[in-house]
Structure formats: C-alpha cells, structure tokens
Amino acid sequence: LTHRQSMSDTLLCLKLNSEKLYHLGIGKAINKSTLSRANESRDxxxxxxxxxxxxxxxxxxxxxxxxxxxxxxxxxxxxxxxxxxxxxxxxxxxxxxxxxxxxxxxxxxxxxxxxxxxxxxxxxxxxxxxxxxxxxxxxxxxxxxxKAYVDFKRLYIIKQEKAYFVVRAKENLQFRRIKSRAPDKEIGILCDQDILLTGINSSNRYPEPLRRIKFYDAEFERTFVFLTNNFKIKAQTVTQLYKHxxxxxxxxxxxxxxxxxxxxxxxxxxxxxxxxxxxxxxxxxxxxxxxxxxxxxxxxxxxxxxxxxxxxxxxxxxxxxxxxxxxxxxxxxxxxxxx
Incomplete structure (x- = not known):
C-alpha cells in the first residue's frame, strides 16, 4: 500500500512510525529476520x-x-x-x-x-x-x-454445461458454412454464419455447429473473427462482450x-x-x-x-x-x- 521498495525499506517505515503501530496490533518492534522467516515458512x-x-x-x-x-x-x-x-x-x-x-x-x-x-x-x-x-x-x-484458449475439446465442455463462450478464432480455422444471417456493415458486422468444423481433430472434439462472426473495427482498422455457441444474441452483442x-x-x-x-x-x-x-x-x-x-x-x-x-x-x-x-x-x- 505504501509503495516500499524492499523489506529493509518497509522496516524503516515501521520504525519511523513505531508510536502508531499499537492500534494496528503490532505490539513490539519487528526485525528483518522475523519478516524473512515468515516470508519463507508461513504457508x-x-x-x-x-x-x-x-x-x-x-x-x-x-x-x-x-x-x-x-x-x-x-x-x-x-x-x-x-x-x-x-x-x-x-x-x-x-x-x-x-x-x-x-x-x-x-x-x-x-x-x-x-x-x-x-x-x-x-x-x-x-x-x-x-x-x-x-x-x-x-x-x-x-x-x-x-486465441490462447481455442481448444475445441474444452470449449465443448462449456457448451455441454449449458454455458456460453466467445473466443477469437485462429487464422487456420477449417470449417464449412451451413447458414448465413444478414450482415450489418454499418456497425462492422461483415458476416454472421453458422458453421461446422471440418478439421480432423477439431470436428471430433466439437461435433456440433458454431457461430462465426467477422467484425471490422473501423476506428482501429482491424478485422476480428469470433466463435460462439450462442445463436440467439445479436452479433453486435458478441463484439461488445469481447471488447469488455x-x-x-x-x-x-x-x-x-x-x-x-x-x-x-x-x-x-x-x-x-x-x-x-x-x-x-x-x-x-x-x-x-x-x-x-x-x-x-x-x-x-x-x-x-x-x-x-x-x-x-x-x-x-x-x-x-x-x-x-x-x-x-x-x-x-x-x-x-x-x-
């Protein structure tokens, strides 16, 4: 809290305020060896x-x-x-x-x-x-x-627990489009699709449809692709969730x-x-x-x-x-x- 830079610095601070320590429950002087032992051995x-x-x-x-x-x-x-x-x-x-x-x-x-x-x-x-x-x-x-959490076996567990995920897709995602919703390019929604994974491992680990949303952030001139298992919320809501x-x-x-x-x-x-x-x-x-x-x-x-x-x-x-x-x-x- 006080931004001390070391244990010695902390002890100096306590020493200079020794008359104010009793109300903090510190009834006697503290030395460096006491703090060091506590740091090493107190679980x-x-x-x-x-x-x-x-x-x-x-x-x-x-x-x-x-x-x-x-x-x-x-x-x-x-x-x-x-x-x-x-x-x-x-x-x-x-x-x-x-x-x-x-x-x-x-x-x-x-x-x-x-x-x-x-x-x-x-x-x-x-x-x-x-x-x-x-x-x-x-x-x-x-x-x-x-992207670090794109593991389809683990994402499928979240789906099976009746929870939802929003994750950024990796560039090498293999998939097949099965349905498209109308895009809204005015707010950056370039595509909103239902897909099936086609990779040998990914399709076995996540055998059900996913939702794929491609979003363009005009302010920062970047494009993002999101995957989610929620097919009901608006595509814009998905992008807002990731922003948060x-x-x-x-x-x-x-x-x-x-x-x-x-x-x-x-x-x-x-x-x-x-x-x-x-x-x-x-x-x-x-x-x-x-x-x-x-x-x-x-x-x-x-x-x-x-x-x-x-x-x-x-x-x-x-x-x-x-x-x-x-x-x-x-x-x-x-x-x-x-x-």
Whole structure:
C-alpha cells in the first residue's frame, strides 16, 4: 500500500512510525529476520484462503451489479493470464523459457463487478488452456477468451454445461458454412454464419455447429473473427462482450502497478505466492470498503488515498470526506479499443 521498495525499506517505515503501530496490533518492534522467516515458512495457503473468503464476501455485496454496456441475464466472465518474469538463477522452481523463469496468474474475472471468481498461480511454462480444466463452469454464464484458449475439446465442455463462450478464432480455422444471417456493415458486422468444423481433430472434439462472426473495427482498422455457441444474441452483442474482455487486462495492470507484484521480496515459491495472494486480498478489501462506505471514488483513487495515510488513527470513511471524485480514466475500460 505504501509503495516500499524492499523489506529493509518497509522496516524503516515501521520504525519511523513505531508510536502508531499499537492500534494496528503490532505490539513490539519487528526485525528483518522475523519478516524473512515468515516470508519463507508461513504457508501461502493461509493468504489464499483469506483472499477467497474476502472474494465470497465481496460477491455478495456486489450481487446484481452490472457495469457493462450489455445487459445479459447470465454472469459474464473473462479468462486470461498474466506473466511476471523472474530470474531463472534464483527462481528455479518456476521455469518458463530456457533463459528465464516466470509465474503466471491465471484469473477468471467477473466483468460485471470486477471481482475475481477464480485464481490459479503456476510456473510460467504452464499453458493457458490448462486453467480451463480448473475453472467453475456455471450454467447460463458467458466466458470470454482470446486465441490462447481455442481448444475445441474444452470449449465443448462449456457448451455441454449449458454455458456460453466467445473466443477469437485462429487464422487456420477449417470449417464449412451451413447458414448465413444478414450482415450489418454499418456497425462492422461483415458476416454472421453458422458453421461446422471440418478439421480432423477439431470436428471430433466439437461435433456440433458454431457461430462465426467477422467484425471490422473501423476506428482501429482491424478485422476480428469470433466463435460462439450462442445463436440467439445479436452479433453486435458478441463484439461488445469481447471488447469488455479488456477489463481483465486492466485488473492485471492494476494489481501489478499498485500492489507490488512486479518484484518479489523472497525467492521461494512460498514467498512469491504469499505476496500475490496478499495483493489480491488488498484489491478485494478496497472493493469491499468502497461498497460499505458508499464511495464513488474509483479503486485506483481509494488505494492512492490510503497509501498516503496508512497510520492515521481515524475511521476510514473520514479519509474520504471533502475529497472530490477525480474520475480517473484508467479504469474506464468500457471506452477502450477492442483489440
């Protein structure tokens, strides 16, 4: 929260504010070895379980909220991952490429509320589609994904669970058109087709019809092809759903930039996962505080204000009295381009 750059930096901050620590439950001085031992040996699953409890609490508080342009009955999720590069020489447990290490944070984000539904932390060499085997598939919900998740066996499982997906098609897609709907080139819909896959493997893994929509984004002069198993919603709605997928990119950006997940204070798997789950806990706590205190400030603004006054002995809501909403544009992903 306070953007300290190291464990030593943190200890200095605590030392300078030693007379203010008692009300935080810190009754005695802390040394570096104590924090280092905790970082290495205190099980990261403690922080995972705490984050998941907070997520459950936040989901109840934000139930029924919809910050999307589209109004669909089911929940709308984006599935994606972000990679945090590490040094292979000291993070041997997290292989990625021959010369570097990394961790991946696989996330299923509820786009209506910006609350994570599922998070899985892996070594960098774990392929994105592996997360599809772990996510909870809910009937009637929508799962928005990019090309990395085009795995027709796994997509067919989503269909069998009576849920929907929207995914960008790969360029080498083999298919046969069985039906066409009228295009609407004024809004960029170049074609709207029902298709059957004709590839040897893909046709066996997904034997039923799919919907293929080709869309031209005039603003950025790019063409996109989407696949979905929903044949009822408008083609424009499909393109809007994919545009909202960028909410998860901003979630990753927010976590990395504001909650110290670009550098780590320990080399072990336990230390790295501890730091990531604490960051996620702080993100969800900000959302909970925002709802409880009925704040209109963005999560970005809230965390900036808290970072300036972490040791203040006053109620949190008083920190935001007489502070105008700055309307930070960073989180307004609805206005972002579709790419």
């Amino acid at each position: 990261w699953r403690i922080y995972q379980d705490y984050a998941l409890k907070l997520i459950d609490q936040a989901k109840k508080m934000y139930e029924g909220q919809n910050q999307l342009e589209v109004n669909l009955k089911g929940r709308v999720f984006a599935l994606d991952s972000t990679t945090v590069d590490l040094c292979l020489e000291v993070f041997l447990w997290a292989p990625f490429r021959s010369t570097k290490a990394a961790v991946k944070i696989h996330t299923l984000l509820d786009l209506k509320t910006s609350i994570p539904e599922f998070i899985f932390i892996s070594a960098g060499n774990v392929h994105d589609v592996k997360a599809m085997d772990l996510i909870p598939v809910q009937k009637g919900s929508y799962y928005i994904m990019d 997928r960028w909410g998860i990119e901003l979630f990753f950006k927010w976590i990395k930039q504001n909650l110290k997940v670009q550098s780590f204070w320990g080399f072990s798997e336990n230390a790295v996962k501890t730091q990531i789950w604490i960051a996620i806990s702080v993100y969800v706590l900000v959302l909970i505080a925002r709802k409880k205190l009925k704040l209109t400030n963005s999560p970005y603004e809230i965390i900036q204000y808290i970072s300036l006054a972490p040791f203040e002995k006053r109620a949190l809501h008083n920190v935001f009295l007489n502070i105008e909403n700055q309307d930070i544009k960073e989180l307004k992903y609805i206005q972002l381009k579709i790419i």
